[in-house]
Amino acid sequence: MSRLAPEGGSAKRRQHATVCAALGDETRLSLVTALSAGEPRSIAQLTGGSRMTRQAITKHLRVLESAGIVHSVRSGRESRFAFDPAPLNELKDYLARVSEQWDQVLGRLKSLVEG
C-alpha cells in the first residue's frame, strides 16, 4: 500500500510550502502584484494605499524576502524592494507537474473504462 510520504519531508517540499505560505496572505499577494509590475519600490511607497501600518507592510515584505520572492536593496535612506521571479516559476512548474500527473491518471482511467 502506497502510504503518505515516508517522512523527513524533502527539501523541495519544504521550499514549496514556504513559498506557498508566503503567498497565502492577501496583503502579501498584493505586494507581489505591485512589485511584479517591474519597478522596485520603497516601503513607504508600498505602504501608501493600504490602511495598514508601515511596520505591518515591512513584516510582510520580510516574509516575502525570506521566501526568496522579493529582495531588498538599501539605497540612501530608503530600502527598495524588487520582485524575484525564480521561486514563483519553480512553484508554477511544480503545479504543472502535478497537473500533468493527474491528467495521466485520468487518461489511464479512461482507457481502462473504454476497454
Add this chain to the structure above:
Amino acid sequence: MSRLAPEGGSAKRRQHATVCAALGDETRLSLVTALSAGEPRSIAQLTGGSRMTRQAITKHLRVLESAGIVHSVRSGRESRFAFDPAPLNELKDYLARVSEQWDQVLGRLKSLVEG
C-alpha cells in the same frame, strides 16, 4: 505614482491566497502529493506513514477540502478523499500570468537599454 492595490481585495486574490495558504504546510503538501497520484484514500490510509494523529490529518484534509483542492465521499464506514485539480490549475495559470508579465517588463527594459 502607482500605489498598492487600491483596497477591497478582489475575489480572485482572496481565492488564490486561500489555495496558497492551504498548500503552505508541508503535511498538507504531502497529502496533496499522495492524492494527486490518483486513487482516493481513506483518512486511516493517509495517516499511516506519518507520525501525526489521525485527528491532525483529518484537520489538514478539511483545510484542503475547504480550499477545494480535495473532496471527500463517505463510503461505508470510511470517508475517502480524492484530489481535485481545478484550484491548482487556476493557481498555476495565475503564476504563469505573473511570469509572463515579468518577462514583458524585462523585455521592455532590455529594449530600452539597447536603444
Add this chain to the structure above:
DNA sequence: CCCTTGAGCAACTTTTCGGTTGCATATCTG
C-alpha cells in the same frame, strides 16, 4: 451479539501570525 476498526466532535494547550505602539537611528533638505 461482541469486538474491532474508521471516523466525528469537542475541549484544551501551545505556538505562530498579523498588527500595533513606542522609541531609536540614519539620511536628506533648507
Add this chain to the structure above:
DNA sequence: CAGATATGCAACCGAAAAGTTGCTCAAGGG
C-alpha cells in the same frame, strides 16, 4: 544645525493555527 522623512528594532496583544486527548458513534466481521 533643525526638522522632516524613511527605516529599523523590540515588546506586546489578540486571534487563529496546529496538534493532542478523551469520548461517542457507526459499520463490518467473527
